[in-house]
Amino acid sequence: MEITVDQMYQIENKGHDMGFLKKFMMENAGAVAVRRLVEKFGSVDSKNVVIFIGMGNNGGDGQVMARHLAGHNANVTVVLLGTPDKIKTEESSWNWSLLEKMPSVKLVTGNSTDFDFKPDIIIDGILGTGINGDIREPYASAINFINQTNCYKFAVDVPSGMDPQTGETASLFTKCDMTVTFHKMKQGIPKRKDLTGELFAEKIGIPPEAEIDVL
Numbered sequence: 001m002e003i004t005v006d007q008m009y010q011i012e013n014k015g016h017d018m019g020f021l022k023k024f025m026m027e028n029a030g031a032v033a034v035r036r037l038v039e040k041f042g043s044v045d046s047k048n049v050v051i052f053i054g055m056g057n058n059g060g061d062g063q064v065m066a067r068h069l070a071g072h073n074a075n076v077t078v079v080l081l082g083t084p085d086k087i088k089t090e091e092s093s094w095n096w097s098l099l100e101k102m103p104s105v106k107l108v109t110g111n112s113t114d115f116d117f118k119p120d121i122i123i124d125g126i127l128g129t130g131i132n133g134d135i136r137e138p139y140a141s142a143i144n145f146i147n148q149t150n151c152y153k154f155a156v157d158v159p160s161g162m163d164p165q166t167g168e169t170a171s172l173f174t175k176c177d178m179t180v181t182f183h184k185m186k187q188g189i190p191k192r193k194d195l196t197g198e199l200f201a202e203k204i205g206i207p208p209e210a211e212i213d214v215l
């Protein structure tokens, strides 16, 4: 069953209010995304992975992936597209404070629009269901860098720049090899297999009771 983005936010909020906190959803999202990626490659040991993250919870999922990938011995660089004090949510900030205690993960922050990496894998955790309007800097430059770089590309929840409700794109958007979306498929995403690549919808532990009166 495909659901709307609005239904997804309602289910997420109801699950949180039941006590299954958003930080647990985020943890499961990042963990299952890494499981799919590791399955794809067999091993990510010594792979150079660059994770671009935005200031919302899509970026939070990307941060969880960074921690798990470090556990799989990947060489992980996280590029926060802004400054840590501007991270929007408690659960994403909480994950950032964890990464700051992990020398195994390289952190890059700020509003730079000049990127110079040679990754084996890029993870796009820039924008998810919270996309609104045309893409602003520094997100725009990050999306351009991703599209210009020849490597494997993995989208967290949805390729950034695509509206997961309609499948329509902003003027800039990423084109990925694999997309893992969470809880249930959002209506617009499967319309754009040209941008998602292999597409999976994965459960993240939200109690089915959180769907009552929503679906």
Ligand SMILES: NC(=O)C1=CN([C@@H]2O[C@H](COP(=O)(O)OP(=O)(O)OC[C@H]3O[C@@H](n4cnc5c(N)ncnc54)[C@H](O)[C@@H]3O)[C@@H](O)[C@H]2O)[C@@H](O)CC1
Binding pocket: 008, 009, 011, 012, 022, 025, 026, 029, 054, 055, 056, 057, 058, 059, 060, 061, 088, 089, 126, 127, 128, 129, 130, 131, 132, 133, 134, 135, 136, 137, 139, 156, 157, 158, 182, 183, 204
């Ligand atoms: N729905 C769920 O149950 C879950 C959602 N999670 C993740 O949370 C994501 C949604 O998080 P958010 O609601 O924080 O939204 P996003 O992380 O998609 O980003 C929203 C932020 O990006 C910025 N932004 C929006 N449009 C922009 C544009 N055009 N140019 C530049 N900046 C722009 C805004 O400042 C906004 O705060 C999902 O996509 C998913 O990855 C997960 O943590 C797991 C649970």
Ligand SMILES: [K+]
Binding pocket: 058, 124, 125, 126, 127, 128, 155, 156, 157, 158, 159, 160
């Ligand atoms: K994304």
